[in-house]
Amino acid sequence: MESPHRPPSLRRAPVQRRSAERLARILDACAELLDETGYDQLSTRDVALRAGVPIGSVYRFFADKRALATALAHRNLDRYAERVAERLAADGAELGARATVDALLDEYVAMKRTVPGFALVDFGVPGPAEALDDDPNHLVADRIHGLIAPRVRARAGDGEALRRKVLVGVEAADALLRLAFRTDPAGDPALIAETRELLHAYLGPVLR
Structure with missing residues (x-):
């Protein structure tokens, strides 16, 4: 499934199926x-050559390679959100806090190990974000918040408090997982386990 969200780096959205397939390639x-x-x-x-399209087709969608990589990062985030949503739905409405956190972490680790390009461009492009709204971890936190908000106990102020906690969790997990995959291309199991423990302790209390 392709992204329902148009990446800001995309010059024009494909209208016809043929154009969408070319963008995917x-x-x-x-x-x-x-x-x-x-x-x-x-x-x-090189991207045009590998995709088997004229260079003009790349520039039709993207101004430069950073815009191209940014669109890939947005697609990765869409696919991550889809994977997490499918896992949460499959596990049912009574899914507990531990299993919810496990789904968030496990799907990221699985993509890190198997999805082409994800090791370098997961949800953001190397280098500083151009604006706060473009910060990858803020984008990830927003998507995760939307996925897990229905599982939070209903009480005044939960919305913003949960958004803040998710952002802190994302920032902490990002730092630990970068270390885990820097020391081991497959992800250091001990560091991934530490990340899991941290997320359970921090996010578990606010989830159903």
Whole structure:
């Protein structure tokens, strides 16, 4: 399923199915090349060649490689949210706090290990965000908040308090998981376990 949200880096949204398929091929090629060459060596020309499209097709959608990678990051976030939502739905309405936190962490780790390009561009592009609204962790926190808010006890002030707690959890997990995957390409199991323990302790009390 493609993103229901148009990334701000996308010059124009595809209208026809053929155009949408071409955009998907471009993003797939970008992800593959990130694993092979890294972000610094990534070029729009190489992406066009890998995707089998004219270079003009890339520039039709994107101004430069940063815009391209940003769109890939947005697609990754959409797919992560879909995976978490499907897992929460499959586990049922009575899913407890521990299982909710496990779903959030497990789906990220699984994508980190298996999704092309995700090791370098997960939900954000290397380098500083151009604005607070573009900060990857704020975007991730917003999506997670939307997924788990229905599981929070109904009481005054829960909405903003939960959003703040989710953001803190995302920031802490981001730092720990970066360390886990820097020390081990598959993710250091001990550091992932520490991240899980931290998230259970911090987010568990506010979840049903």
